Structures are given as structure tokens and as C-alpha cells.
Amino acid sequence: MLLDPIAALAILLGLQAKHFLFDFVFQSDWQVRNKGHYGHPGGLVHAGLHALGALAVGVVAAMFGVIGLATALILALADGLIHYHIDWAKAQIARRMKLTPDRHGFWIALGADQAAHHVTYIGLVTWLALTVG
Template sequence: MIDIPDQISTAWIAAASAAFLAKHFLADFLFQTDWMAAGKDRPEGWLAPLAAHSGVHGAMTAALFLAVSPPLAWLGLADAAVHGVIDRMKSLAARRMQVTPRQAGFWRLFGADQALHHLTHVGLAILFAAAGSAG
């Protein structure tokens, strides 16, 4: 069980939020290869590139928790799973809607995808800050 106190340090919340924003930028934009980006959206053969991309997210989340609260490093697996589901759902919706980056619908999906990832990170940042505040 993860204990979340009634009060969490503002400094820890700020640091955790910044850490997860940086993690997301690195994993989603700098560390995502062309193979991952194109492969995860294919109708077939998408699992390996999506797993690799989601694995990068999970590994980085696990590394953050290892630095503050090693028993919570398993949240990296949860982050990887949630990230993979969100990305796959976006891919399926884009294919069903037949949208491309030249259409507003694509950018709406992209925005929803990013918002869901950041919402995931809000939850992770709270857990991270709670663990840091307790220590």
C-alpha cells in the first residue's frame, strides 16, 4: 500500500512535476526512434516498437522512484503499461478516423494523447512527492 499523507511538501510536488515533465519530453521526443514512432502505429508488427517505446517510459519512471523510494520502482511497469495503452488507442483512433498531421482531427488526438500522459504523470508525481516528503 502506498501511504499518501494529508500534506505533501510544495517543494517535492514542484520537483516531482518537473521531473515527470522532463521524463516525458525525453522519452516521448528525444529517445523515441523512428522505428518506434512509425512502428507503433502500424496495423501489424506494432507490438515490438510500442513495447520498446513504452519500456523507455517505464525504465525512466522506475529510475526516478529508485532515487527516492526504491520500493515504488514497480510503478515503472505501471507507467509503461498505461503509456502503451494510451498510445495504442491513439493509433487505432487515428486509423479509424483516417487522419493525418495535415488535419485538425490528428492534432486533437495528439492533444488528447498528451493530456492523458500528463494526467498519468500527475498521479505519479503525487506518489513521488509523498515518498520524498516522508523521507
């Protein structure tokens, strides 16, 4: 049995909402400044918050019997690890190219970063769809 399409969309929407909250509403300047320094607590906290948000989405899905708790934990860990490395890579590019918000390249890098995160969520939900059941 495959993952129900409505459940898949609900998980995807949950991940999208989590992304908005932790990338824009709750992200601190400290996190933004330090995501480009590999292993810095600022980047780790940022990615950790994304992982916790993904875990919350997964736990809600588990409460409805859509996925198991172990799968929710794997979802959260994968999201956190991938998110960390996407952000680190974008920060490296922005630093090397001296990108600031007044430069067009900054917005291209930001858009690519956000697209990569959203493709990650599509990939994670596809993984769930292929493994659940």
C-alpha cells in the same frame, strides 16, 4: 506525514522531462509506426523506455529519502503500462479516422494523447502523496 510539496513537484517535473525526452527527442520512427500494433516490440520498447525514465526519477527520489525503491519500481511499472495503452489507443483512433499531420483531427488526437500522459503523471504523484509517509 504527507509527501513534501516540493518533492512532489520535483517528481512531477522529472516525469515531465522524461516524457519530453522519450516522446519527442529519442522516439524512433520504428516506435512511432508500430505503437498501434498491440504487442509489437516497437510499442513495447517505447513504453519500456518511459518506464526506465520513470524508474530513474523514482531512484533519484529514493536517493533523497522521499520514496522507497519498491515505490519507485511500482511508479515505473505503472507509468510504462499506462503509457503503452494511451499510445495504442491514440494510434487506433488515428488509423481508423485516417488522421495525418495535415488534418486538424490529427492535432486534436495528439493533444489529447499528450494531455492523457500528463494527467497520468499528476495521478501518479497524487498516489505518491497519499501513500508516502
